Amino acid sequence: xxxxxxxxxxxxxxxxxxxxxxxxxxxxxxxxxxxxxxxxxxxxxxxxxxxxxxxxxxxxxxxxxxxxxxxxxxxxxxxxxxxxxxxxxxxxxxxxxxxxxxxxxxxxxxxxxxxxxxxxxxxxxxxxxxxxxxxxxxxxxxxxxxxxxxxxxxxxxxxxxxxxxxxxxxxxxxxxxxxxxxxxxxxxxxxxxxxxxxxxxxxxxxxxxxxxxxxxxxxxxxxxxxxxxxxxxxxxxxxxxxxxxxxxxxxxxxxxxxxxxxxxxxxxxxxxxxxxxxxxxxxxxxxxxxxxxxxxxxxxxxxxxxxxxxxxxxxxxxxxxxxxxxxxxxxxxxxxxxxxxxxxxxxxxxxxxxxxxxxxxxxxxxxxxxxxxxxxxxxxxxxxxxxxxxxxxxxxxxxxxxxxxxxxxxxxxxxxxxxxxxxxxxxxxxxxxxxxxxxxxxxxxxxxxxxxxxxxxxxxxxxxxxxxxxxxxxxxxxxx
Amino acid sequence: xxxxxxxxxxxxxxxxxxxxxxxxxxxxxxxxxxxxxxxxxxxxxxxxxxxxxxxxxxxxxxxxxxxxxxxxxxxxxxxxxxxxxxxxxxxxxxxxxxxxxxxxxxxxxxxxxxxxxxxxxxxxxxxxxxxxxxxxxxxxxxxxxxxxxxxxxxxxxxxxxxxxxxxxxxxxxxxxxxxxxxxxxxxxxxxxxxxxxxxxxxxxxxxxxxxxxxxxxxxxxxxxxxxxxxxxxxxxxxxxxxxxxxxxxxxxxxxxxxxxxxxxxxxxxxxxxxxxxxxxxxxxxxxxxxxxxxxxxxxxxxxxxxxxxxxxxxxxxxxxxxxxxxxxxxxxxxxxxxxxxxxxxxxxxxxxxxxxxxxxxxxxxxxxxxxxxxxxxxxxxxxxxxxxxxxxxxxxxxxxxxxx
Numbered sequence: 001x002x003x004x005x006x007x008x009x010x011x012x013x014x015x016x017x018x019x020x021x022x023x024x025x026x027x028x029x030x031x032x033x034x035x036x037x038x039x040x041x042x043x044x045x046x047x048x049x050x051x052x053x054x055x056x057x058x059x060x061x062x063x064x065x066x067x068x069x070x071x072x073x074x075x076x077x078x079x080x081x082x083x084x085x086x087x088x089x090x091x092x093x094x095x096x097x098x099x100x101x102x103x104x105x106x107x108x109x110x111x112x113x114x115x116x117x118x119x120x121x122x123x124x125x126x127x128x129x130x131x132x133x134x135x136x137x138x139x140x141x142x143x144x145x146x147x148x149x150x151x152x153x154x155x156x157x158x159x160x161x162x163x164x165x166x167x168x169x170x171x172x173x174x175x176x177x178x179x180x181x182x183x184x185x186x187x188x189x190x191x192x193x194x195x196x197x198x199x200x201x202x203x204x205x206x207x208x209x210x211x212x213x214x215x216x217x218x219x220x221x222x223x224x225x226x227x228x229x230x231x232x233x234x235x236x237x238x239x240x241x242x243x244x245x246x247x248x249x250x251x252x253x254x255x256x257x258x259x260x261x262x263x264x265x266x267x268x269x270x271x272x273x274x275x276x277x278x279x280x281x282x283x284x285x286x287x288x289x290x291x292x293x294x295x296x297x298x299x300x301x302x303x304x305x306x307x308x309x310x311x312x313x314x315x316x317x318x319x320x321x322x323x324x325x326x327x328x329x330x331x332x333x334x335x336x337x338x339x340x341x342x343x344x345x346x347x348x349x350x351x352x353x354x355x356x357x358x359x360x361x362x363x364x365x366x367x368x369x370x371x372x373x374x375x376x377x378x379x380x381x382x383x384x385x386x387x388x389x390x391x392x393x394x395x396x397x398x399x400x401x402x403x404x405x406x407x408x409x410x411x412x413x414x415x416x417x418x419x420x421x422x423x424x425x426x427x428x429x430x431x432x433x434x435x436x437x438x439x440x441x442x443x444x445x446x447x448x449x450x451x452x453x454x455x456x457x458x459x460x461x462x463x464x465x466x467x468x469x470x471x472x473x474x475x476x477x478x479x480x
Numbered sequence: 481x482x483x484x485x486x487x488x489x490x491x492x493x494x495x496x497x498x499x500x501x502x503x504x505x506x507x508x509x510x511x512x513x514x515x516x517x518x519x520x521x522x523x524x525x526x527x528x529x530x531x532x533x534x535x536x537x538x539x540x541x542x543x544x545x546x547x548x549x550x551x552x553x554x555x556x557x558x559x560x561x562x563x564x565x566x567x568x569x570x571x572x573x574x575x576x577x578x579x580x581x582x583x584x585x586x587x588x589x590x591x592x593x594x595x596x597x598x599x600x601x602x603x604x605x606x607x608x609x610x611x612x613x614x615x616x617x618x619x620x621x622x623x624x625x626x627x628x629x630x631x632x633x634x635x636x637x638x639x640x641x642x643x644x645x646x647x648x649x650x651x652x653x654x655x656x657x658x659x660x661x662x663x664x665x666x667x668x669x670x671x672x673x674x675x676x677x678x679x680x681x682x683x684x685x686x687x688x689x690x691x692x693x694x695x696x697x698x699x700x701x702x703x704x705x706x707x708x709x710x711x712x713x714x715x716x717x718x719x720x721x722x723x724x725x726x727x728x729x730x731x732x733x734x735x736x737x738x739x740x741x742x743x744x745x746x747x748x749x750x751x752x753x754x755x756x757x758x759x760x761x762x763x764x765x766x767x768x769x770x771x772x773x774x775x776x777x778x779x780x781x782x783x784x785x786x787x788x789x790x791x792x793x794x795x796x797x798x799x800x801x802x803x804x805x806x807x808x809x810x811x812x813x814x815x816x817x818x819x820x821x822x823x824x825x826x827x828x829x830x831x832x833x834x835x836x837x838x839x840x841x842x843x844x845x846x847x848x849x850x851x852x853x854x855x856x857x858x859x860x861x862x863x864x865x866x867x868x869x870x871x872x873x874x875x876x877x878x879x880x881x882x883x884x
Contacts, residue, residue, distance in 0.1 A: 327481045330481045331481065334481070369523075369524050370524075372524055375524070383559070386586070387590075388555060388558075388559055388586075389552050389555045389556060389559070390552075390556060394552075394555065395482075397594065398482075398548070398551075398594060398597070398598060399481055399482070401594055401595065401598035402481070402482075402598040402601045402602060403602070404595075404598050404599050404601075404602035404603075404615075405602045405603075417595065421591040421594065421595065422591075424586070424591075425583070425586045425587045425591060428582065428583060428586045429579075429583050432579050432582055432583065433579065436566075436569075436575045436578075436579060440566060440569040440575060441569075442570065472481075472482065475481065476481055476482075
């Protein structure tokens with residue numbers, strides 16, 4: 001079974017390099033075949049994993065005397081759940097990209113050089129999957145950096161000054177996180193444990209554990225764009241929309257959460273000081289998002305702040321896990337799963353604005369209801385992100401809040417919960433105003449998009465509703 | 481995570497609430513048939529599917545036996561009602577009312593309920609209904625607050641007079657006659673779970689809010705010229721009555737569930753009839769403004785007759801059965817506080833006088849408003865069914881209550 005997972009990330013990593021040389025239709029087909037095979041292998045792996053009773057599989061593929069486990073695969077409910085999101089969402093976003101990256105795109109017509117975009121994206125998918133199934137800290141570090149590199153590649157894709165600047169910013173910030181966080185973790189592993197396997201880290205002494213944990217928190221927070229490292233994400237929205245969707249919905253940002261979840265899973269119990277640092281930064285992040293929502297005019301920027309807040313919620317769940325709630329870990333992965341598809345839908349709908357209307361400025365867009373898929377896609381995506389059922393984020397938020405017993409440990413938990421609810425209420429206020437002016441209003445222009453784009457959006461909408469039911473069996477087995 | 485067993489069952493209380501939803505749902509569907517013809521444009525909000533989801537969610541809420549499904553259905557109900565409120569979205573004030581409604585609900589209804597439900601889960605380890613032992617006061621307070629926002633109890637009533645006129649009339653009938661009452665249902669369920677023993681401040685806060693609801697209603701009634709706003713305030717008034725029952729329960733009167741459930745059904749039927757009649761007025765005269773309909777009895781006797789009958793049903797004039805329920809409310813209150821009972825009785829009389837004046841000023845007065853369209857039979861039938869049932873609600877309730 002582990003071969004399936006190994007192949008599912010080796011194939012895109014290899015094919016991604018080849019895609020740099022291709023362009024036009026050939027690039028389309030080569031990319032689609034790669035991504036479809038990747039997803040099929042992964043889904044097949046998930047199926048086998050579930051039908052074999054969800055037993056954790058850990059295989060060390062490369063070990064050395066002084067470094068212990070250098071390379072391996074770790075297939076457990078957490079990595080399988082996250083990998084499933086990454087591969088399925090990745091496939092859908094890439095399907096959409098085939099039509100989106102075309103000369104018909106009004107804001108960013110693409111005549112040539114598609115191959116380069118596909119190459120970075122496929123590498124991105126491969127690196128993300130490889131990251132998810134990693135079992136050693138060195139692997140986490142390597143693929144963390146490849147993700148940052150791929151992110152630089154897609155953000156700078158359009159080549160404008162702003163794009164290049166944002167791309168360097170994204171790269172430098174996340175690279176800084178890797179330097180602080182993962183280098184420390186690897187260093188401690190080499191010098192103190194003589195083993196880089198994740199399993200070894202639970203035996204660290206308390207003070208070293210705290211240092212490693214705080215270092216990883218910094219790494220994770222740079223990746224997830226949490227305070228004080230948040231500003232690269234709203235800037236990175238200059239990336240082509242399918243890439244933004246992937247960055248926000250299923251990969252980059254969520255991998256920060258996954259990284260920290262992994263360390264909490266393997267290092268618990270974690271010294272209490274770790275919780276206070278996390279809680280402080282999370283509360284600051286939540287406050288910033290609440291304050292920033294009303295001032296956003298650009299559709300993708302609004303969504304970027306929503307991503308920061310939603311991943312903040314995943315960290316709220318992880319903070320309760322640090323306090324000893326095993327279900328906090330589950331709630332975090334559950335929210336990650338539920339959030340992915342609806343955020344993807346939101347971004348792909350925003351993509352239709354630039355594709356068909358040539359603008360992302362929300363003030364200039366009116367009468368979307370004339371094209372019901374786009375109009376309702378935007379309405380439901382925003383409502384779903386605010387946590388309105390039947391969309392999955394509602395259950396994700398309930399899952400986080402149900403760790404209320406953590407309040408007995410620290411009242412900061414109550415503050416984070418209150419801000420969680422306030423955040424969704426403010427987001428609803430802002431986005432409902434936008435829905436009223438953009439969707440339910442008179443307008444002349446119709447949003448013309450291709451059938452493939454429509455199909456992808458409808459599938460994402462359905463997935464956003466059924467996500468909790470898919471995720472639940474896997475998430476319920478997550479634990480330490 | 482998420483320990484829950486999904487079961488559906490009905491006890492005597494929930495069957496009356498579900499019956500109320502079912503009857504109003506059917507009446508609203510019949511009332512919609514012709515009524516929706518007044519909307520000339522294509523709003524691209526699918527009316528009947530949304531209405532169906534709205535009714536189905538409300539029907540299931542009294543049946544479920546766990547807080548997770550309850551909350552899920554509760555939110556589906558809110559979402560569906562929001563889309564129905566903004567059905568006429570080219571009107572700017574409709575969108576404004578929809579925004580106000582949804583945002584208020586999310587902030588004051590959804591948020592406290594989510595906290596309450598998850599606290600319950602954290603304490604009990606399951607979402608299934610059962611006695612509350614951990615975090616008791618916090619859970620009860622949060623639940624009651626959330627339900628009060630949905631029920632439109634003063635001072636959380638402010639969304640209600642805007643939302644009801646904005647929605648199509650059959651939807652207003654459902655919202656006023658069935659949806660806000662589910663707030664009462666939820667409160668009963670929570671209070672049952674703690675055996676009606678709550679800290680004194682909660683009981684008195686409920687009492688104060690109930691009294692203020694009635695007071696604000698009778699102060700506001702005379703200033704209303706929009707007929708749907710008038711009836712929306714009447715809902716706030718009647719919610720005050722229902723909470724007065726709950727207050728009596730909190731102060732130690734046993735078995736008030738029966739009185740409330742009876743009241744809810746009788747009020748729901750009358751309120752449904754009243755709102756469907758406003759739909760008839762809108763259809764016939766093309767306006768909701770009472771000033772433009774002065775002397776309507778001279779133009780259209782059927783519609784005017786339905787309006788008078790609905791108002792009598794709503795104000796508890798015998799032989800309409802709401803009379804018996806209002807008397808029951810006063811009797812129950814006498815067991816806990818005589819002054820309160822007197823106040824409620826007085827409020828009833830004042831409200832009746834105000835409504836009588838409304839009839840005299842607007843219905844049987846000089847003038848002859850122009851009839852734009854003939855009253856469709858389907859709307860008349862829907863109203864008449866509800867009025868006839870209003871004459872027999874006590875009997876129906878007794879039959880169900882003893883036989884279940």
